[in-house]
Amino acid sequence: xxxxxxxxxxxxxxxxxxxxxxxxxxxxxxxxxxxxxxxxxxxxxxxxxxxxxxxxxxxxxxxxxxxxxxxxxxxxxxxxxxxxxxxxxxxxxxxxxxxxxxxxxxxxxxxxxxxxxxxxxxxxxxxxxxxxxxxxxxxxxxxxxxxxxxxxxxxxxxxxxxxxxxxxxxxxxxxxxxxxxxxxxxxxxxxxxxxxxxxxxxxxxxxxxxxxxxxxxxxxxxxxxxx
Amino acid sequence: xxxxxxxxxxxxxxxxxxxxxxxxxxxxxxxxxxxxxxxxxxxxxxxxxxxxxxxxxxxxxxxxxxxxxxxxxxxxxxxxxxxxxxxxxxxxxxxxxxxxxxxxxxxxxxxxxxxxxxxxxxxxxxxxxxxxxxxxxxxxxxxxxxxxxxxxxxxxxxxxxxxxxxxxxxxxxxxxxxxxxxxxxxxxxxxxxxxxxxxxxxxxxxxxxxxxxxxxxxxxxxxxxxxxxxxxxxxxxxxxxxxxx
Amino acid sequence: xxxxxxxxxxxxxxxxxxxxxxxxxxxxxxxxxxxxxxxxxxxxxxxxxxxxxxxxxxxxxxxxxxxxxxxxxxxxxxxxxxxxxxxxxxxxxxxxxxxxxxxxxxxxxxxxxxxxxxxxxxxxxxxxxxxxxxxxxxxxxxxxxxxxxxxxxxxxxxxxxxxxxxxxxxxxxxxxxxxxxxxxxxxxxxxxxxxxxxxxxxxxxxxxxxxxxxxxxxx
Ligand SMILES: Nc1ncnc2c1ncn2[C@@H]1O[C@H](COP(=O)(O)OP(=O)(O)OP(=O)(O)O)[C@@H](O)[C@H]1O
Ligand SMILES: [Mg+2]
Numbered sequence: 251x252x253x254x255x256x257x258x259x260x261x262x263x264x265x266x267x268x269x270x271x272x273x274x275x276x277x278x279x280x281x282x283x284x285x286x287x288x289x290x291x292x293x294x295x296x297x298x299x300x301x302x303x304x305x306x307x308x309x310x311x312x313x314x315x316x317x318x319x320x321x322x323x324x325x326x327x328x329x330x331x332x333x334x335x336x337x338x339x340x341x342x343x344x345x346x347x348x349x350x351x352x353x354x355x356x357x358x359x360x361x362x363x364x365x366x367x368x369x370x371x372x373x374x375x376x377x378x379x380x381x382x383x384x385x386x387x388x389x390x391x392x393x394x395x396x397x398x399x400x401x402x403x404x405x406x407x408x409x410x411x412x413x414x415x416x417x418x419x420x421x422x423x424x425x426x427x428x429x430x431x432x433x434x435x436x437x438x439x440x441x442x443x444x445x446x447x448x449x450x451x452x453x454x455x456x457x458x459x460x461x462x463x464x465x466x467x468x469x470x471x472x473x474x475x476x477x
Numbered sequence: 478x479x480x481x482x483x484x485x486x487x488x489x490x491x492x493x494x495x496x497x498x499x500x501x502x503x504x505x506x507x508x509x510x511x512x513x514x515x516x517x518x519x520x521x522x523x524x525x526x527x528x529x530x531x532x533x534x535x536x537x538x539x540x541x542x543x544x545x546x547x548x549x550x551x552x553x554x555x556x557x558x559x560x561x562x563x564x565x566x567x568x569x570x571x572x573x574x575x576x577x578x579x580x581x582x583x584x585x586x587x588x589x590x591x592x593x594x595x596x597x598x599x600x601x602x603x604x605x606x607x608x609x610x611x612x613x614x615x616x617x618x619x620x621x622x623x624x625x626x627x628x629x630x631x632x633x634x635x636x637x638x639x640x641x642x643x644x645x646x647x648x649x650x651x652x653x654x655x656x657x658x659x660x661x662x663x664x665x666x667x668x669x670x671x672x673x674x675x676x677x678x679x680x681x682x683x684x685x686x687x688x689x690x691x692x693x694x695x696x697x698x699x700x701x702x703x704x705x706x707x708x709x710x711x712x713x714x715x716x717x718x719x720x721x722x
Numbered sequence: 723x724x725x726x727x728x729x730x731x732x733x734x735x736x737x738x739x740x741x742x743x744x745x746x747x748x749x750x751x752x753x754x755x756x757x758x759x760x761x762x763x764x765x766x767x768x769x770x771x772x773x774x775x776x777x778x779x780x781x782x783x784x785x786x787x788x789x790x791x792x793x794x795x796x797x798x799x800x801x802x803x804x805x806x807x808x809x810x811x812x813x814x815x816x817x818x819x820x821x822x823x824x825x826x827x828x829x830x831x832x833x834x835x836x837x838x839x840x841x842x843x844x845x846x847x848x849x850x851x852x853x854x855x856x857x858x859x860x861x862x863x864x865x866x867x868x869x870x871x872x873x874x875x876x877x878x879x880x881x882x883x884x885x886x887x888x889x890x891x892x893x894x895x896x897x898x899x900x901x902x903x904x905x906x907x908x909x910x911x912x913x914x915x916x917x918x919x920x921x922x923x924x925x926x927x928x929x930x931x932x933x934x935x936x937x938x939x940x941x
Contacts, residue, residue, distance in 0.1 A: 586846040
């Protein structure tokens with residue numbers, strides 16, 4: 251073999267290009283997580299209210315995002331927004347929108363679960379000192395629920411990061427897409443480039459996700475020990 | 478004097494830095510009933526659990542039937558067939574029927590014949606008044622019935638020694654009698670037993686000896702009648718006065 | 723959106739529907755077997771193999787299925803391991819799902835009450851007997867809701883098989899769009915097809931979770 255395969259990663263600008271692709275994925279993850287988590291906090295709080303109409307609508311919203319695979323969600327927004335609503339968004343924006351709505355749905359369930367596990371007497375004690383509804387959430391319920399939400403939220407982050415690997419399906423220039431281009435362009439020189447490029451991408455994803463999931467597990471364990 | 482069934486010498490037990498049992502010395506004669514009394518948190522459960530290896534201890538010597546006990550997994554697994562235990566919470570295996578709960582030990586641990594073990598199980602079930610419940614699952618039974626089955630499950634291994642840790646404490650009052658009746662019969666059959674209970678009338682009735690534990694120290698080890706009539710320490714006196722019976 | 727187009731496309735989608743179910747089925751069965759083995763190694767603290775299985779779990783859970791598939795399907799042939807797209811898809815699903823199932827099953831084993839273990843010990847059961855008669859039967863029952871949640875998750879993940887051109891549902895819809903530009907119709911049928919598979923499962927999961935919370939072993 252004239253060329254050792256691993257050199258494909260360092261030939262020309264390849265390595266920087268791959269990292270650039272990774273940054274696109276990271277950017278989309280961060281934006282959609284920030285928006286999705288904030289929206290999810292609101293929706294989760296709303297889901298603990300008694301209003302049956304609101305609850306049903308939000309439940310259906312969650313179930314829709316739970317049942318339809320993320321790939322399909324991406325295609326739905328990617329094809330249908332421009333065609334039927336005349337909204338032309340770049341693929342990156344579509345991805346952020348889909349991920350943010352999906353995160354909001356999952357987050358609303360995490361938030362709701364944590365809120366309803368705050369003991370009832372806490373709420374009553376808050377009402378007894380005259381707090382109104384939003385104050386009750388702001389000062390009593392949310393602060394106590396946050397600790398319970400954190401591990402699940404971190405796990406959601408790793409899910410979002412892993413799901414960014416699907417971006418190439420709607421032609422976003424993410425790390426996988428760039429990886430494919432590099433493999434194609436170097437097919438003559440590096441016939442087994444796929445092994446090294448996909449291997450590197452595999453490792454990059456692992457390096458992003460592993461610390462997060464280890465952290466989530468650590469927090470979960472600590473909570474279980476305190477309980 | 479005959480060899481005692483169980484002898485405990487200088488047993489010390491701590492959880493981390495917390496010293497729970499201090500220099501426990503205890504002799505249990507074959508065929509006798511020992512009642513272990515003491516306030517909540519005094520270490521009764523911990524002591525009883527040390528005696529069948531569910532808790533390990535830092536130092537001390539146990540001697541069972543004259544044989545020194547080397548505390549390792551193998552020894553305990555052997556010894557637990559001779560030392561039965563019943564807990565406060567109903568601990569039947571919910572995935573097995575009553576009969577399978579009882580037969581698990583005799584068949585799988587002692588490798589006895591099914592016919593013989595089953596015959597004994599049925600006989601024991603009759604004695605506790607639950608002959609009709611062989612095929613029931615634990616969830617179909619009341620707390621008192623479960624506790625009686627749990628006793629049968631332990632007895633099915635033909636133990637030489639039985640440990641009872643507050644076996645009536647989680648029961649509704651009307652269930653307590655049936656379970657105590659079973660213990661009383663065992664005592665009459667000269668089963669060696671160590672009983673933790675808060676049923677003081679019952680304790681007075683069956684205790685050959687009373688061991689009084691406080692904050693992990695044995696303050697008294699005296700014959701039953703004497704303990705209830707005339708406790709030697711002030712602590713025991715206060716304890717007895719606090720229990721109304 | 724045109725109903726005639728939808729009707730015409732039904733036969734292809736039906737075929738894809740069965741393929742999705744078939745691939746999911748093999749993947750899920752394989753994942754459960756891998757999960758059982760991994761929980762077994764962890765429960766019995768089998769030296770070496772336990773560490774290997776722990777490393778596998780971390781790798782599998784912290785990398786995306788798409789990259790796992792690319793690796794199996796495109797990179798493995800370069801080091802001499804060549805398999806069909808279908809086999810690659812199923813292997814990928816098993817590789818991914820095995821770790822999720824392992825967590826679900828081990829979680830169930832850990833949920834078995836301490837008193838159950840102790841009363842098993844008290845009648846002299848060995849560690850193996852304890853596992854066989856007490857911990858595994860009860861623990862597996864406890865893990866059913868988590869296993870069911872993973873079943874749903876894995877079925878959805880089969881949509882990613884489209885990247886290695888397996889003609890399952892998503893791939894078929896994209897094909898229809900690419901060939902005939904029947905975008906709305908194809909996406910509509912696609913969503914309906916997933917709903918047909920997943921709504922009953924999701925209802926079953928809700929039911930299982932509710933039952934688990936009430937405690938199916940009423941001891
Ligand atoms: N696993 C453990 N870790 C640390 N401390 C423990 C543990 N189990 C028991 N203890 C402590 O040991 C002491 C004795 O507990 P034990 O359960 O033996 O008391 P007890 O006499 O049986 O009380 P009760 O009558 O309430 O059952 C208590 O202070 C308890 O807090
Ligand atoms: Mg106790």
